[in-house]
Amino acid sequence: MIVWLNGAFGAGKTTAAYELLDLLPGSTLYDPEVIGAELRWILPKEHLAQVADFQDLRSWRRLVADTAAALLSEVPGPLITPMTLLRREYRDEMFGAFAARRIPVQHLLLHAEEAVLRERIDTRAAADGGTTRAWCLSHLGPYQEALPWIEAEAHTIDTTHLGPRHTAERLAEAIGAGEGAVDIVQTPEPTAETVAAGILLFDDRDRVLLVDPTYKPGWEFPGGVVERGEAPSAAGVREVFEELGLRLAGELALLVADWEPPQPPGFGGMRLLFDGGRLAPGEAAALLLPSAELRGWRFVTEDEAAELLPPVRLERLRCALRARRAGQPLYLEGGVPTGAADPGKLLR
Template identity: 70%
Template sequence: MIIWLNGAFGAGKTTVAHELLHLLPGSTLYDPELVAAGLRAMLPKERLAHVDEVQDLPSWRRLVVDTGAALLAELPGPLIAPMTLLEQEYRDEIFGGFAARRIPVQHFLLHVEETFLRGRIDQRAAVDGDAVRGWCLGHLPRYGAALPWLTADAHTLETSRLTPRQTAELLAEGVRTGAGTCQIVQTPAPSAETLAAGVLFFDDEDRVLLVDPTYKPGWEFPGGVVEAGEPPARAAVREVAEELGLHLTREPALLIIDWEPPSPPRFGGLRLLFDGGRLAPDRMRDLLLPGAELRGWRFAAQEEAERLLSPGRFARLRWALRARAEGRPLNLEAGVPVGG
């Protein structure tokens, strides 16, 4: 198990983590900052210059999961990870990666009122220097902007007037009662190419329905991986029923088939998109969201979809819209049509 201690820079997460070690037998401190330090030492400065901070590197997020899993193979656990995560997409990627490895996560937010927080930052700067003060204070606006999703996702502890020991005691009780448990249910990471089927639904303005998964970054089309021996169109029908409560009366028509090439660590595979047609307003009101898988849904025009989707997914959407307009499916490779 991972006990993830989140909060503003300077909130005292690492100090509390050391106190918590004494209250949870068998626990181990797992500091993802050490992963970041390793990447800073190994990556060329030209690569690091392209990101604002190490968390922006996909390799850091992958290594945080892989290192945690490797430690739990050696140790009984739990691992206590004091690390600020202010980007919800990074949270989704990391916690989803743990879920795919069947590693549960309890997410705690150690919240400190700003007046008290600035005092703690000043105390830390007296030891570590003004550069630390500038770093911590510079991230306060981002922390404030992240609070709505943080408080909704994590079990929040108000620690402004608590000592590290008192905070650790509250955390230990929260761990015992299962507070902050992430409900992500994720299939194991693929070990070979996969076949996935998605469905495009539209509203009366021809905007496309997108969903926001809790277990990976970015927005996506409703759908999922086709199970062994399952017809793809039937898998698409099953997935939208499970995800959104939408029950299609017939198997939808194919719009595109796209071969996604391997791109380590991803294996790639075939990606199919089907036409779910236009949703009437009464059916939209019936849309359901399984909280463990999807955070939200929205209809998006093409321009908005380009901002929400990854480049590969958006390329599929563009060609799927073309196929829908022309009334014939298209065969793609890496998002580009092939053949006649």
């Protein structure tokens, strides 16, 4: 198990983590910042110059999960992980990777009033010569912006008037009570190419329905991986029912077949998008969400989708919408139409 201690710089995560080691038998301190430091040595300077923080490195986020799995094969756990985590998409990616490896997570937030945080940051700066002061202070704004989603998920402990030992005792009580347990879908990572089927559903304004998964970054289309022996369209119908509680009737028209090339660590495979038709207002109002898999849904225009979808899914959507208007499906390779007499005509 991982005990993820979130919070702003100055909240007392690291000092409480060391105290917590005495209160949780078998526990081990796991600081992902060490992985970031190693990547700074390994990666080219030109590459590092493109990111503001090592958390922006996809390799860091993947190594955090891989290293945790390796450590838990050596020690009983839990792994006490004091690490500020403010970007929700990074939370989804890493916690989803933990779930795929069957590693449960308890997410706990150590919170303190801003005046106290600033005082603690100044005290730390006086001890280390001020090298970290500006960095820590620059994250107080993003912390306040991230606080609503963190508090909605994590169990909060106010450390404003607590020292490290009392904070650790509160943490131990919360962990023992199962507080902050992350309810997330356990989707095993693929070990080979996969076929996935997505369903595009529309409202009466021809906006498309997107869903927000808890286990990976970015928004997505309803749907999922096709199981062995299952027809892709049937897989899409099954996933829509499992995800949204919506039963689709009738045949589905294929809009896009996109071969996604392997890109390590991903294996790629075939991605299919079907036209699920237009939902009546009553159907949309009755949509359900399984909290372990999806946290939200919304109908969006193509322009609005550009703000939510990762680039590869956005290009797939754009092709699907144009194929829908043209009444002719498109075959893509890596998101690029091919095999049509005039693919450019379909995309206009």
